[in-house]
Amino acid sequence: xxxxxxxxxxxxxxxxxxxxxxxxxxxxxxxxxxxxxxxxxxxxxxxxxxxxxxxxxxxxxxxxxxxxxxxxxxxxxxxxxxxxxxxxxxxxxxxxxxxxxxxxxxxxxxxxxxxxxxxxxxxxxxxxxxxxxxxxxxxxxxxxxxxxxxxxxxxxxxxxxxxxxxxxxxxxxxxxxxxxxxxxxxxxxxxxxxxxxxxxxxxxxxxxxxxxxxxxxxxxxxxxxxxxxxxxxxxxxxxxxxxxxxxxxxxxxxxxxxxxxxxxxxxxxxxxxxxxxxxxxxxxxxxxxxxxxxxxxxxxxxxxxxxxxxxxxxxxxxxxxxxxxxxxxxxxxxxxxxxxxxxxxxxxxxxxxxxxxxxxxxxxxxxxxxxxxxxxxxxxxx
Numbered sequence: 001x002x003x004x005x006x007x008x009x010x011x012x013x014x015x016x017x018x019x020x021x022x023x024x025x026x027x028x029x030x031x032x033x034x035x036x037x038x039x040x041x042x043x044x045x046x047x048x049x050x051x052x053x054x055x056x057x058x059x060x061x062x063x064x065x066x067x068x069x070x071x072x073x074x075x076x077x078x079x080x081x082x083x084x085x086x087x088x089x090x091x092x093x094x095x096x097x098x099x100x101x102x103x104x105x106x107x108x109x110x111x112x113x114x115x116x117x118x119x120x121x122x123x124x125x126x127x128x129x130x131x132x133x134x135x136x137x138x139x140x141x142x143x144x145x146x147x148x149x150x151x152x153x154x155x156x157x158x159x160x161x162x163x164x165x166x167x168x169x170x171x172x173x174x175x176x177x178x179x180x181x182x183x184x185x186x187x188x189x190x191x192x193x194x195x196x197x198x199x200x201x202x203x204x205x206x207x208x209x210x211x212x213x214x215x216x217x218x219x220x221x222x223x224x225x226x227x228x229x230x231x232x233x234x235x236x237x238x239x240x241x242x243x244x245x246x247x248x249x250x251x252x253x254x255x256x257x258x259x260x261x262x263x264x265x266x267x268x269x270x271x272x273x274x275x276x277x278x279x280x281x282x283x284x285x286x287x288x289x290x291x292x293x294x295x296x297x298x299x300x301x302x303x304x305x306x307x308x309x310x311x312x313x314x315x316x317x318x319x320x321x322x323x324x325x326x327x328x329x330x331x332x333x334x335x336x337x338x339x340x341x342x343x344x345x346x347x348x349x350x351x352x353x354x355x356x357x358x359x360x361x362x363x364x365x366x367x368x369x370x371x372x373x374x375x376x377x378x379x380x381x382x
Contacts, residue, residue: 016042017092017111022074022213023067028107033058046070082214088187089114105232105258109211113187116207121178125155127230129248130164130240131273138164138241141265143171148291150177151356157234159226162192164240169202178206184226186216227251235298236261238288242276249276261297263288292359325349325357337376
């Protein structure tokens with residue numbers, strides 16, 4: 001007797017990708033091979049017979065049978081209902097909203113569950129990661145760097161874990177900026193449990209993201225999978241504090257494999273929790289002492305960095321959009337050369353906001369720094 005033909009049924013692409021993602025043992029790489037073989041149509045995979053599936057590289061007899069019989073082991077209707085009830089968006093890697101940087105890695109997740117929203121701004125995201133068992137120094141640095149990055153309009157991406165990850169998200173939120181938490185669980189699971197309120201705030205101002213379906217708990221395999229998304233979504237990865245066995249080094253190594261910039265914050269030479277960062281620096285990571293070290297690597301991403309030089313005598317730059325803090329600092333400078341304290345008084349901004357605005361204006365080549373930490377507006381004559 002021949003194989004019983006599979007039932008053919010209409011199915012949306014995203015529904016079929018969700019179903020494939022629910023099948024046990026079928027990971028991103030196998031799904032990619034299947035899509036390549038079946039012309040990019042996930043519904044065709046689910047309608048295929050075991051014999052057809054076995055022709056795909058990496059799909060043996062047992063796996064082919066599991067995929068062909070997916071309806072008996074997958075509660076697709078239940079998953080779609082949970083997605084709708086939770087107000088979650090699911091993006092397939094063929095969707096325009098799927099992060100472009102993440103599409104470039106070897107094994108992008110076939111689907112992303114998103115609570116909140118991903119925006120075009122997130123293409124300029126930078127990961128800030130570190131140890132779960134971090135010191136007060138590590139927490140302070142992660143929070144400060146993330147605050148300043150978010151203040152300049154950079155989306156801060158991290159893993160939602162205890163320690164440095166939590167501090168990174170908190171810092172970005174304090175700056176009223178965007179932050180993305182990539183989870184190592186289903187989006188309905190709060191891990192660690194104390195971060196429930198934090199995750200709600202992140203969903204309001206950024207996004208919670210995971211590749212895992214509802215109900216998936218954390219285990220040893222989910223965190224490396226989470227780390228690759230953190231690294232894959234980011235222009236670069238900043239490691240704040242990490243021992244030699246820290247999972248943050250997995251994220252850094254993945255970022256390096258993806259051709260992304262890796263930054264490492266130095267720490268005490270006698271602290272085991274600084275060893276991982278120091279090792280990264282020895283291997284070529286850029287030493288990070290402040291956001292200047294991060295933003296200078298991505299100057300080309302900032303508006304105005306490649307603009308034509310202004311005409312002689314031109315003082316204003318109408319093609320450049322300034323945020324409120326940058327405009328206040330620009331106005332405070334006027335036509336004078338000032339130190340930081342007069343700029344703070346003139347702008348009415350807190351010192352940290354002035355420092356961030358000044359650096360952002362320097363990147364946009366609207367302000368130049370002179371010896372003695374004095375600043376003035378740039379012009380074609382400078």
